[in-house]
Amino acid sequence: MISAIFFDLYGTLIDIRTDEHDPWVYSFLSQYLSYHSVKVSPEELKEAYFNEIRRHFEQSEEEYPEVNVSEIFHEIMLKNGKTKYAKAVFRDTALLFRSLTMRHFCLFPSVTDTLTRLAEGYRMAIISDAQWIFAGPEMETLGLDRFFKHRIFSSRLGFKKPDVRLFELAMKKLGVKPEESIYICDNPQRDLVGAKRAGMKCILFRSECLEYSDLIAEGCFFDYSVLENILNAIL
Structure with a gap:
């Protein structure tokens, strides 16, 4: 039963429905990140986002790997900004990214x-x-x-x-x-x-x-x- x-x-x-490929998303997000001392152009940010996801998949030992998108943004911020960020900062960045990509x-x-x-x-x-x-x-x-x-x-x-x-x-x-x-x-x-x-x-x-x-x-x-x-x- x-x-x-x-x-x-x-x-x-x-x-x-979301659109993670829209250039406008990365233009807005790049500007936002500049307030957190992250220097990355919209084009570089978009490339870094998909490259980090790909790298995580390739390095995972799982048969069906998954990523944590907030950690993806954390790594991008560390590579292009300060050496340390509070969790709230990169989590808020991930949430902003989601809101910008939302279409329906x-x-x-x-x-x-x-x-x-x-x-x-x-x-x-x-x-x-x-x-x-x-x-x-x-x-x-x-x-x-x-x-x-x-x-x-x-x-x-x-x-x-x-x-x-x-x-x-x-x-x-x-x-x-x-x-x-x-x-x-x-x-x-x-x-x-x-x-x-x-x-x-x-x-x-x-x-x-x-x-x-x-x-x-x-x-x-x-x-x-x-x-x-x-x-x-x-x-």
């Missing part, structure tokens, strides 16, 4: 009403490839924080889906077994594979594909108003 529902965050609950941000329709009803009968948690420094405030902004006390973010762990450890950690947090768990998500390659490897059932959101690498999801939906019916049919 299913007693816990785990959700992916971005692309599943939150409809989001809202919940998918009917998410809040659906979660309100599901919370009455199930334990719920988040499993997401996400930057914790962004995800917490963004969940609070959209009112999701009240539904999810337990949140597993890849950026805190250094690895991302489909690494089965994210799913195992989430189930441990809620004290449930794989056969008691189901994952609601949107990406067959990462989400379906990870959930199935962990022994969970899986329902895909807005996906044309129910199958990946010989793994098959239990269902698919395009509108949150029908999710409960799908859950009832499966469970």
Whole structure:
């Protein structure tokens, strides 16, 4: 019997679009960093951002490596500015970067009403490839924080889906077994594979594909108003 529902965050609950390649972002951020004695041109900043991410991936021993974006900016600031910065400074820089790259941000329709009803009968948690420094405030902004006390973010762990450890950690947090768990998500390659490897059932959101690498999801939906019916049919 299913007693816990785990959700992916971005692309599943939150409809989001960002643009990390917009030159305007780095022009604004370069000017901001100059107030913290960081001397780096917009072009150099953009190149440094993607190079640092690439370097972290290459140096990681994980099969599916993840970065902590606030640490990325910390390293850029150290290389182009002072020898030491308070955590608040590079974390604020990361948050400013996020706000500058944001192009679209809202919940998918009917998410809040659906979660309100599901919370009455199930334990719920988040499993997401996400930057914790962004995800917490963004969940609070959209009112999701009240539904999810337990949140597993890849950026805190250094690895991302489909690494089965994210799913195992989430189930441990809620004290449930794989056969008691189901994952609601949107990406067959990462989400379906990870959930199935962990022994969970899986329902895909807005996906044309129910199958990946010989793994098959239990269902698919395009509108949150029908999710409960799908859950009832499966469970």
